[in-house]
Amino acid sequence: MTRTVGSRLIGAAITLFIASVAVFVILRLLPADPARLILGPLASPAAIQHERAALGLDQPLYTQYATYLVGFAHGKWGFDYENGTPVLTEVVTRLPASLELGFYALLFATVGAVVAAVASVGARSHAVDRIFRSLAFVGLGSPPFWIGLMALVLFAEYLHWLPGPVGRLGVGIAPPPTTTHFYTWDALLHGRWGTFVDAFRHLLLPALTLGLAPFGYLFRLLRHSLMEVSDEDFLLVCQGKGLTRWQALLRHGVPTALLPALTALGLLVAQLVAGSVLVESVFDWPGVGQLVVNSVLAREYGVVQAFVILSAVAFVLMNMVVDALYVVVDPRLRRPATVSR
Amino acid sequence: MWRRAGRFVAGRREATAGFAIVLVIAGFSWVGPLVWRVNPLSVSLLSSLLPPTSRHPFGTDEVGRDVLARVMSAGQLDILAALAITAVGGVIGMGIGLAAGLRGGVAENVSMRLIDALLAFPPLILALAISVALGAGTTSAALGITISTIPFYARLMRSEVLRVRALPFVEAAEASGGRPSRIVTRHILPHTWRVMAIQASSVVGYAVLTLAALGFVGLGVQVPTPEWGTMITSGLSYVLSGQWWIGVFPGALLLALVIGCNLVADGLGGDTPVSLLTGPRRAPTPE
DSSP, X not given: OHHHHHHHHHHHHHHHHHHHHHHHIIIIISSSOHHHHHXXXXXXXXXXXXXXXXXXXXXXXXXXXXXXXXXXXXXXXXXXXXXXXXXXXXXXXXXXXXXXXXXXXXXXXXXXXXHHHHHHHHSOOXXXXXXXXXXXXXXXXXXXXXXHHHHIIIIIIISOOSOOSOOSSOTTOOOOOOSSSOHHXXXXXXXXXXXXXXXXXXXXXXXXXXXXXXXXXXXXXXXXXXXXXXXXXXXXXXXXXXXXXXXXXXXXXXXXXXXXXXXXXXXXXXXXXXXXXXXXXXXXOOSXXXXXXXXXXXXXXXXXXXXXXXXXXXXXXXXXXXXXXXXXXXXXXXXXXXXOO | OHHHHHHHXXXXXXXXXXXXXXXXXXXXXXXXXXXXXXXXXXXXXXXXXXXXXXXXXXXXXXXXXXXXXXHHHHHHHHHHXXXXXXXXXXXXXXXXXXXXXXXXXXXXXXXXXXXXXXXXXXXXXXXXXXHHHHOSXXXXXXXXXXXXXXXXXXXXXXXXXXXXXXXXXXXXXXXXXXXXXXXXXIIIGGGTHHHHHHHHHHHHHHHHHHHHHHHHHTSSSOTTSOOHHHHHHHHHHHHTTTOTHHHHHHHHHHHHHHHHHHHHHHHHTTTSOOOTTTOOOOOOOOO
């Protein structure tokens, strides 16, 4: 098992290395002149020269790559001129908002997908199945920013049930004391019910919007594996021993069906990262995704570069975690250390 | 012939419905402007932000351009770009996958490592990075999306080639002395088309969606050229003041088109869940 983990680690390291080369090629070599990209079309030739020297563009390529990699590893991600802060600081301050949103989106998507898949397979009703399958189709086919827009029109503008796009908290509500950086959790930890309700109301629409695509994906996966599991003999045995069909499905079918869904976790994280870029700016959510959109518009180059690398790291790490989780969840993958004692 | 067509359709209701949706939207985009002869670019500040009426069935936007005309013209651009992306990415990706599957060895290892590295980025983020580097515009956005689709094809093609190569009839063709090039074109490739067609139709949906997403972020198609994504962006600032029609119509068409493409992919693929382009990673098999 140590060997499997070791080879996985090496594989991930190689992938990350090539990915970092890819980022280097894409963002440093593809543009005709990165200095021009940073300084904008109005910069003077002298300033461009200076910036080129500062970026090390006059150095050989391998030196440039090494400098770039070492600098990134040391947290030198450049300066965000738009906000007047280093990129690292800006990303770190905004990360909790994105993580909180992503957490709830994943939670809603997972819970929703499990419930929908169980209902679809268990109820044996074409209508129920069709409703959830259509919802999954909408989730997979819809531009998240447009869904966010529709949700705002319906629930904020027309029905006035939920707040509009104003960020994480309403006006006049102070953020809770910082412990976990998640507003909802902090509010609960410190017993501020009003703040919790307000924070939750604010994240409900963005989280549901962000979770719609992962829901669609997860539902289809779960439905498929649950259908396969429901034909297995062991469920029949469970029923023979006195469980009802639903009890057997819920207690023994769902955990088995969840196993293949684990492999999708890395893909779901990728979906969430990409989705956050599109959803956060619709809801004025002060997270990393919104920062990226603003940076693209303001031609803030360092932010985009940092974000691209970080999302690759997150994706690769997530896939490694999934592989490790698999060994924990599936006993068949745990080979006995010694055969004879 | 009609009876055969009827049987084909009856067996693939989902795919046919999806194809019909795509056809209707394409017809709307190309035939529509012949009927509705309004310039999608003509500005008229006096008639800005008008709600949908018979003069402007989809209303007008913030500078008085007719939303219906713009939606139709955007449809042409989006569909054409998506088809081009799908075709170019498909040819390159399938080429890489075919080469890797046939040659094996170092070439396979290197190319598949590169493909893995591209897959390490969420596809939208990869497309975003490339179009940031190349500068905002339709071409660079399309190029970025094209590159982000290459891995989808390459991995699938490689595994398909490996699968088909192991089948007995390929062995038979080899044993009876068929030329390698003929074996590839006559025996291996035809057996990959179905899977590749499924992949291509879901890539069309992905391409439309990503092009709109890049437009939404401000990287893709630039104003004043109408494109669904950028139209949704400009609708965003008017939604909360009650002018919902600017963003709603382009998004609805976009949604319908992507669902149509996914239905086609799904219907052709049978009951297996569409592997959302890259497909779920294979679960490690118990030893």
